[in-house]
Amino acid sequence: MSFPLFTPFTLGSVTSRNRLVVSPMCQYAAVDGMPNDWHLAHLGRFAQGGFGIIMLEATAVVPEGRITHGDLGLWSDDHIPAFTRLSHFIKQQGVVPAIQLGHAGRKASSARPWHGNGSLQVDGPADHGQPWLTMAPSAIPMAEGWHTPKEMTSLDMETLKAQWVSATQRALQSGFEFLEVHAAHGYLLHSFLSPLSNLRQDAYGGDLDGRMKFPLEVVEAVRAVWPDDKPLAVRISAVDGLDGGISIEDSTRFAQELKSRGVDIVDCSSGGIAGGASAARVARKPGFQVPFAQAIRAGAGIKTMAVGLIMDPVMANDVVAQGQADLVALGREALVNPNWPLHAYRSLTGDTSFDQWPVQAGWWLDRREWSLNPTAAAAG
Numbered sequence: 001m002s003f004p005l006f007t008p009f010t011l012g013s014v015t016s017r018n019r020l021v022v023s024p025m026c027q028y029a030a031v032d033g034m035p036n037d038w039h040l041a042h043l044g045r046f047a048q049g050g051f052g053i054i055m056l057e058a059t060a061v062v063p064e065g066r067i068t069h070g071d072l073g074l075w076s077d078d079h080i081p082a083f084t085r086l087s088h089f090i091k092q093q094g095v096v097p098a099i100q101l102g103h104a105g106r107k108a109s110s111a112r113p114w115h116g117n118g119s120l121q122v123d124g125p126a127d128h129g130q131p132w133l134t135m136a137p138s139a140i141p142m143a144e145g146w147h148t149p150k151e152m153t154s155l156d157m158e159t160l161k162a163q164w165v166s167a168t169q170r171a172l173q174s175g176f177e178f179l180e181v182h183a184a185h186g187y188l189l190h191s192f193l194s195p196l197s198n199l200r201q202d203a204y205g206g207d208l209d210g211r212m213k214f215p216l217e218v219v220e221a222v223r224a225v226w227p228d229d230k231p232l233a234v235r236i237s238a239v240d241g242l243d244g245g246i247s248i249e250d251s252t253r254f255a256q257e258l259k260s261r262g263v264d265i266v267d268c269s270s271g272g273i274a275g276g277a278s279a280a281r282v283a284r285k286p287g288f289q290v291p292f293a294q295a296i297r298a299g300a301g302i303k304t305m306a307v308g309l310i311m312d313p314v315m316a317n318d319v320v321a322q323g324q325a326d327l328v329a330l331g332r333e334a335l336v337n338p339n340w341p342l343h344a345y346r347s348l349t350g351d352t353s354f355d356q357w358p359v360q361a362g363w364w365l366d367r368r369e370w371s372l373n374p375t376a377a378a379a380g
């Protein structure tokens with residue numbers, strides 16, 4: 001039997017030891033965008049747990065692009081040493097350090113999830129923090145009660161592109177080897193793509209070509225400074241899951257345009273464009289977004305990453321074996337079990353050793369196994 005989930009994957013000069021990615025997960029634990037010990041421990045346990053690629057959470061390219069006051073950011077050179085500490089540890093464990101850069105658009109200036117999401121209020125609880133001005137392609141709030149964003153001018157767009165470029169350069173200087181542009185979940189770039197949030201009358205709105213224009217310009221600007229031999233991904237919401245929203249055909253077109261601009265892989269998520277921060281629009285069941293990754297991989301001829309309620313090692317292996325996606329990302333399941341890849345390897349392959357584990361654990365676990373089962377130890 002073959003286990004393609006555990007085969008190496010190379011893009012350019014970067015090789016992941018297997019196909020398992022830690023999906024970006026905001027911790028809302030930063031102060032002024034700065035990573036701290038929490039982030040090192042959070043990411044470190046996945047690095048010790050056998051993943052091939054670890055993607056840092058949405059990292060804002062400007063302070064106003066944060067979802068909450070607790071988001072990471074790379075808007076100044078002062079951030080570089082703290083990010084380097086994270087990439088360094090990840091790399092030391094044989095894992096590819098990846099980072100997602102984003103701008104939250106009209107979903108910026110929000111409360112942390114456990115404070116109820118939604119827009120921050122001037123008269124809200126002190127520990128939620130003060131709101132700031134948000135911006136988006138059109139001055140349409142996310143949902144009732146949310147901030148009305150400022151409609152971006154062409155100067156805003158030019159400025160933001162340059163800021164995106166600077167953050168990309170800082171990500172490189174911080175030792176990251178894999179970069180993802182966040183164009184999903186209703187944040188700024190997705191809100192340009194979706195006809196539900198982009199009602200612009202200029203060249204950056206209208207039909208799909210117009211709505212793709214700014215996201216593609218950002219991707220081009222990023223690709224121009226991100227080294228050719230280092231992988232560039234874009235995360236999309238493959239469908240909005242709402243009437244009149246983005247369809248899988250739209251996303252396949254977008255993926256073709258991304259490919260022609262040197263994007264290596266499309267990370268296929270869905271939803272998030274309207275109706276609250278955690279509105280679930282696409283019916284959820286294990287592997288529910290895998291068909292999006294499969295359709296885009298086949299339709300655009302580009303590599304894809306599948307994500308969303310993938311919990312079972314057999315399902316994860318099948319996704320790769322059946323050519324539905326090239327990489328498999330885990331979010332909450334990684335929180336449940338940071339050692340998921342190590343357990344999945346043993347359960348899929350039947351290998352009873354702990355050879356794949358960090359030696360600091362594996363050495364002891366092998367001996368525990370032998371003391372529980374001396375006959376196997378003697379035979380082995």
Ligand SMILES: Cc1cc2nc3c(=O)[nH]c(=O)nc-3n(C[C@H](O)[C@H](O)[C@H](O)COP(=O)(O)O)c2cc1C
Nearest residue numbers: 023024025026057058307308309310330331332333
């Ligand atoms: C705590 C948490 C934070 C998240 N933060 C991000 C993020 O920063 N960027 C992003 O694209 N997705 C984010 N997501 C979505 C995940 O990356 C993933 O796509 C989603 O949880 C579905 O995968 P799962 O079912 O394996 O958790 C977050 C999810 C969780 C649970």
